[in-house]
Amino acid sequence: MGKTSTANLLLPFLFVLFSSSPPLITTEASKLGSFRFAPRFFGRFAANADLNNLQTHKSLKIQYETRYFTQVLDHFSFSNLPTFQQRYLINTDHWLGPNSMAPIFLYCGNEGDIEWFAVNTGFVWEIAPLFNAMVVFPEHRYYGKSMPFGSRDSAYKNAASLSYLTAEQALADFAALITDLKRNMSAEACPVVLFGGSYGGMLAAWMRIKYPHIAIGALASSAPILQFENIVPPETFYDIVSNDFRRESVSCFNTIKKSWDAIEAEGQTEEGLLRLTEEFHLCRNLRSTQDLEDWLESAYSYLAMVDYPYPSDFMMPLPGNPIKEVCRKIDSFPDGTSTLERIFAGVSVYYNYTGVVDCFDLGESNQDLGADGWDWQACTEMVMPMSSSQSTSMFTAYDFNYSSYQDECFKHFGIKPRSRWITTEFGGHNLLTDLKTFGSNIIFSNGLLDPWSGGGVLQNVSETITALVTKEGNVPQEFCFHPFASSCRSLGFHPRSH
Amino acid sequence: MGKTSTANLLLPFLFVLFSSSPPLITTEASKLGSFRFAPRFFGRFAANADLNNLQTHKSLKIQYETRYFTQVLDHFSFSNLPTFQQRYLINTDHWLGPNSMAPIFLYCGNEGDIEWFAVNTGFVWEIAPLFNAMVVFPEHRYYGKSMPFGSRDSAYKNAASLSYLTAEQALADFAALITDLKRNMSAEACPVVLFGGSYGGMLAAWMRIKYPHIAIGALASSAPILQFENIVPPETFYDIVSNDFRRESVSCFNTIKKSWDAIEAEGQTEEGLLRLTEEFHLCRNLRSTQDLEDWLESAYSYLAMVDYPYPSDFMMPLPGNPIKEVCRKIDSFPDGTSTLERIFAGVSVYYNYTGVVDCFDLGESNQDLGADGWDWQACTEMVMPMSSSQSTSMFTAYDFNYSSYQDECFKHFGIKPRSRWITTEFGGHNLLTDLKTFGSNIIFSNGLLDPWSGGGVLQNVSETITALVTKEGNVPQEFCFHPFASSCRSLGFHPRSH
Numbered sequence: 001m002g003k004t005s006t007a008n009l010l011l012p013f014l015f016v017l018f019s020s021s022p023p024l025i026t027t028e029a030s031k032l033g034s035f036r037f038a039p040r041f042f043g044r045f046a047a048n049a050d051l052n053n054l055q056t057h058k059s060l061k062i063q064y065e066t067r068y069f070t071q072v073l074d075h076f077s078f079s080n081l082p083t084f085q086q087r088y089l090i091n092t093d094h095w096l097g098p099n100s101m102a103p104i105f106l107y108c109g110n111e112g113d114i115e116w117f118a119v120n121t122g123f124v125w126e127i128a129p130l131f132n133a134m135v136v137f138p139e140h141r142y143y144g145k146s147m148p149f150g151s152r153d154s155a156y157k158n159a160a161s162l163s164y165l166t167a168e169q170a171l172a173d174f175a176a177l178i179t180d181l182k183r184n185m186s187a188e189a190c191p192v193v194l195f196g197g198s199y200g201g202m203l204a205a206w207m208r209i210k211y212p213h214i215a216i217g218a219l220a221s222s223a224p225i226l227q228f229e230n231i232v233p234p235e236t237f238y239d240i241v242s243n244d245f246r247r248e249s250v251s252c253f254n255t256i257k258k259s260w261d262a263i264e265a266e267g268q269t270e271e272g273l274l275r276l277t278e279e280f281h282l283c284r285n286l287r288s289t290q291d292l293e294d295w296l297e298s299a300y301s302y303l304a305m306v307d308y309p310y311p312s313d314f315m316m317p318l319p320g321n322p323i324k325e326v327c328r329k330i331d332s333f334p335d336g337t338s339t340l341e342r343i344f345a346g347v348s349v350y351y352n353y354t355g356v357v358d359c360f361d362l363g364e365s366n367q368d369l370g371a372d373g374w375d376w377q378a379c380t381e382m383v384m385p386m387s388s389s390q391s392t393s394m395f396t397a398y399d400f401n402y403s404s405y406q407d408e409c410f411k412h413f414g415i416k417p418r419s420r421w422i423t424t425e426f427g428g429h430n431l432l433t434d435l436k437t438f439g440s441n442i443i444f445s446n447g448l449l450d451p452w453s454g455g456g457v458l459q460n461v462s463e464t465i466t467a468l469v470t471k472e473g474n475v476p477q478e479f480c481f482h483p484f485a486s487s488c489r490s491l492g493f494h495p496r497s498h
Numbered sequence: 499m500g501k502t503s504t505a506n507l508l509l510p511f512l513f514v515l516f517s518s519s520p521p522l523i524t525t526e527a528s529k530l531g532s533f534r535f536a537p538r539f540f541g542r543f544a545a546n547a548d549l550n551n552l553q554t555h556k557s558l559k560i561q562y563e564t565r566y567f568t569q570v571l572d573h574f575s576f577s578n579l580p581t582f583q584q585r586y587l588i589n590t591d592h593w594l595g596p597n598s599m600a601p602i603f604l605y606c607g608n609e610g611d612i613e614w615f616a617v618n619t620g621f622v623w624e625i626a627p628l629f630n631a632m633v634v635f636p637e638h639r640y641y642g643k644s645m646p647f648g649s650r651d652s653a654y655k656n657a658a659s660l661s662y663l664t665a666e667q668a669l670a671d672f673a674a675l676i677t678d679l680k681r682n683m684s685a686e687a688c689p690v691v692l693f694g695g696s697y698g699g700m701l702a703a704w705m706r707i708k709y710p711h712i713a714i715g716a717l718a719s720s721a722p723i724l725q726f727e728n729i730v731p732p733e734t735f736y737d738i739v740s741n742d743f744r745r746e747s748v749s750c751f752n753t754i755k756k757s758w759d760a761i762e763a764e765g766q767t768e769e770g771l772l773r774l775t776e777e778f779h780l781c782r783n784l785r786s787t788q789d790l791e792d793w794l795e796s797a798y799s800y801l802a803m804v805d806y807p808y809p810s811d812f813m814m815p816l817p818g819n820p821i822k823e824v825c826r827k828i829d830s831f832p833d834g835t836s837t838l839e840r841i842f843a844g845v846s847v848y849y850n851y852t853g854v855v856d857c858f859d860l861g862e863s864n865q866d867l868g869a870d871g872w873d874w875q876a877c878t879e880m881v882m883p884m885s886s887s888q889s890t891s892m893f894t895a896y897d898f899n900y901s902s903y904q905d906e907c908f909k910h911f912g913i914k915p916r917s918r919w920i921t922t923e924f925g926g927h928n929l930l931t932d933l934k935t936f937g938s939n940i941i942f943s944n945g946l947l948d949p950w951s952g953g954g955v956l957q958n959v960s961e962t963i964t965a966l967v968t969k970e971g972n973v974p975q976e977f978c979f980h981p982f983a984s985s986c987r988s989l990g991f992h993p994r995s996h
């Protein structure tokens with residue numbers, strides 16, 4: 001895994017990459033050279049999503065009105081900055097109104113187009129009528145259509161224009177929006193319940209902690225709020241990915257584990273790189289094994305995130321139990337088949353399940369440096385250290401090096417991360433003990449197959465801060481699709497209105 | 499009260515003004531024309547303070563080391579801004595150290611030189627040894643020596659340089675500082691208890707609400723956290739000031755109440771203005787009655803804040819029960835004495851108790867427009883609406899007009915206030931109910947003679963959020979001077995270490 005380019009091989013962590021429709025499958029690898037941040041939650045998929053195709057669950061009646069709210073760009077300072085229009089989706093069809101003190105379900109928008117999260121969050125839509133609840137999906141600033149400075153290009157122009165893309169500002173957006181909305185609807189007394197998955201789950205938990213006067217409770221799904229500093233071991237994420245493969249098949253795990261050396265060996269020569277290009281059906285000639293390795297790691301990590309027991313098209317069209325399927329392919333060849341042939345067959349389950357891809361484009365992204373919001377967030381406050389262990393993971397060994405991470409961020413964005421800020425602002429090493437003392441009304445839900453569960457809250461903290469753990473699953477309740485939403489409820493989740 | 503200048507007479511509220519040493523007594527009146535914000539807590543006194551003279555309570559052993567901590571200028575965004583040096587005072591003499599989990603007493607620095615608050619907060623110093631506590635007094639950004647951009651002039655240059663002067667940034671400063679300090683001292687497990695008076699008391703309460711993982715409790719003295727929007731009636735402040743005078747003497751109250759018309763009448767002509775100049779021993783010719791009225795209002799309001807039963811030199815050298823003394827003067831003249839003669843004698847108790855002032859300088863401040871930090875804060879987020887009632891106050895009637903307030907702020911600072919932000923960020927109309935549900939470990943202490951008590955928490959909210967009310971007093975426990983500190987303890991205050 002990149003041993004030939006040690007100078008830049010600082011963070012061999014994946015961009016989990018998603019693409020809406022084959023054959024345009026891109027990797028971010030080239031964007032920042034061989035420098036990598038932590039795996040993404042959702043990548044750029046949402047921005048590219050064809051929502052008409054995604055909205056396949058119309059039986060759930062996912063209908064909403066799209067509105068815009070004028071937001072302050074910097075809530076915590078008074079620079080003379082332009083405001084921006086924050087998009088939010090709202091549905092009041094089932095809301096009983098202020099006189100009934102009917103609840104407001106607020107989904108904390110993630111790093112992507114809010115419509116994509118709305119149509120993929122069946123659970124909220126399914127339970128809203130049961131609670132006579134209003135549903136509001138505010139979009140996260142700097143994503144989707146909620147762009148400061150008038151356009152995505154202007155918002156992502158440089159570090160100065162990006163500087164207001166932080167979790168704290170996003171929470172303040174939610175707070176300002178919901179406060180104004182409630183006032184306008186005379187709904188000040190209506191309880192607000194927060195929902196969110198992945199980064200949005202972190203936002204939901206943090207919002208309950210920081211704005212308890214605004215929201216009475218939160219369901220935080222797959223929210224790795226302990227993935228900062230060294231609260232959990234940095235190997236956790238890749239260990240879980242690896243275990244997801246090992247539990248399906250030890251030989252599959254071993255094949256993947258030895259594949260990195262095989263790729264490196266082959267890539268030593270120009271001829272070898274050409275053979276790899278052919279073997280993996282790449283559209284363009286491979287220039288470095290790193291690009292290929294990133295592409296593979298990305299697939300494995302993402303497969304672990306969406307290893308649902310049913311077919312899904314959450315990010316990519318995939319069969320049920322896709323890791324089992326990948327390993328079945330890898331293991332299915334007769335003895336003597338090359339490691340790389342097996343690997344290609346396996347990864348094709350992920351990248352080409354529908355079989356329509358002729359060749360794979362590993363990237364050569366034409367986006368501007370730092371044009372992606374999550375990269376910026378990872379290089380400022382969302383510093384989640386990740387290592388991979390030689391002994392326990394199927395990936396090559398890597399030790400997180402903060403100093404190098406910092407240097408690379410400075411190189412790419414002209415900014416130094418504040419790696420300790422998130423724990424200062426939201427709590428860190430003693431967070432669970434602290435939450436027990438001062439927190440309340442948060443449900444942390446995790447599936448243990450999900451690699452993000454490693455940084456999640458997996459045990460009950462108190463009577464009102466509880467963990468919902470799905471041992472052999474990775475179904476974040478937030479993302480229960482119809483017809484699976486009923487199975488989410490069977491997990492025992494019932495949001496509390498008080 | 500300024501009826502002649504109605505156009506600008508938008509906010510006839512006082513700058514409570516303090517000066518360290520006679521005869522330099524200035525008013526802020528001219529600084530912003532006749533526009534006024536809410537009364538200040540401490541005014542510019544701290545900046546001018548002669549700390550050698552103030553440190554009269556050396557028997558308390560107020561000793562500290564002065565250190566500086568490198569702070570991020572904008573904690574919530576990632577603009578490429580310069581850091582600044584935050585000053586803090588620290589004493590570890592009595593601290594038993596991390597192994598004993600000995601507490602850290604953190605005073606939330608107010609809008610002024612932190613040394614001034616340190617030497618005037620005898621209570622913290624007195625109880626620290628009893629709790630084997632470390633004492634830390636961080637200075638509030640943009641005050642004292644904690645100036646961004648290298649100097650006060652640069653920090654106060656314009657709205658852009660001032661924009662990071664907010665309560666949220668100050669709280670984040672405290673959080674970053676104490677987190678770093680604890681880490682460096684291996685004192686992560688040592689509980690932090692917050693202290694603060696007036697604006698610092700608000701910061702202490704808000705910090706406990708927003709950073710419960712950092713501080714286990716707060717003593718918030720004279721903290722008007724309900725003085726926003728219309729949570730408490732806007733007349734509250736001036737009604738309490740007025741009642742403080744009426745309780746001493748109804749005739750005194752009435753004399754003051756009718757004095758405004760007398761001043762207005764006299765000030766109709768140039769000759770009248772000259773007579774007022776002589777009557778009030780002003781150093782310079784009075785140009786408008788507004789200046790004189792502001793000066794008087796300022797004295798009355800401040801007298802209400804420091805109406806201690808013992809002599810004090812907290813801001814000005816004053817006798818014990820100074821309002822009683824003022825009214826004694828006002829009432830002491832034989833029948834037929836003019837109202838203005840009475841008023842001058844009364845106000846001289848406040849402005850010239852030591853008798854060394856030859857003439858009074860009402861201001862004509864030469865400071866730059868908006869050079870004062872509190873004015874900036876009042877024009878951005880600290881919008882505390884204040885009115886005075888014709889029927890219940892001794893001041894002329896005034897109804898707070900937010901629209902005018904906003905316009906004036908824009909005129910003076912080029913900025914529009916966000917009057918609803920504080921309640922969005924920290925809680926508003928339902929704050930007490932909310933605190934009952936989600937808050938803990940805050941003691942709100944107030945003396946009912948203190949006009950700021952009107953916006954304070956005066957009733958127990960829960961078992962762990964309690965109100966300490968001194969009915970006939972205005973002794974904020976934070977500011978108990980030796981030898982009076984023992985009387986503070988007799989009020990029943992004992993900070994909880996857990």
